[in-house]
Amino acid sequence: MIINNAVQAIAGAYSVNQPTAVRRTQNAEQLAASDRYVPSREGQDFRTMLQELKDTDEVRVNKVEYLEKAIADGTYNVSSYDIAGSMLGLNMSRAAY
Numbered sequence: 688m689i690i691n692n693a694v695q696a697i698a699g700a701y702s703v704n705q706p707t708a709v710r711r712t713q714n715a716e717q718l719a720a721s722d723r724y725v726p727s728r729e730g731q732d733f734r735t736m737l738q739e740l741k742d743t744d745e746v747r748v749n750k751v752e753y754l755e756k757a758i759a760d761g762t763y764n765v766s767s768y769d770i771a772g773s774m775l776g777l778n779m780s781r782a783a784y
Contacts, residue, residue: 726734757763771777 754763
């Protein structure tokens with residue numbers, strides 16, 4: 688008999704709380720319907736720029752073809768200052784000296 692009373696008490700507790708849960712769900716649905724996300728102008732610009740970056744090729748084919756041709760022809764020369772600057776992470780060009 689004790690078990691039966693405990694089961695009824697638990698069932699009664701759930702039935703009392705059920706309408707509150709339904710009201711909370713309805714309130715959440717009403718809030719969700721009224722809430723809208725409107726991105727700022729900067730956010731829209733960033734999204735547009737990011738999409739353009741995603742749409743561009745990773746390799747600039749025209750530049751690669753130009754460099755391949757220059758290397759094959761023997762006309763591609765890099766100054767020692769530029770090489771040293773790249774190795775040191777500096778912008779070292781002859782114009783600076």
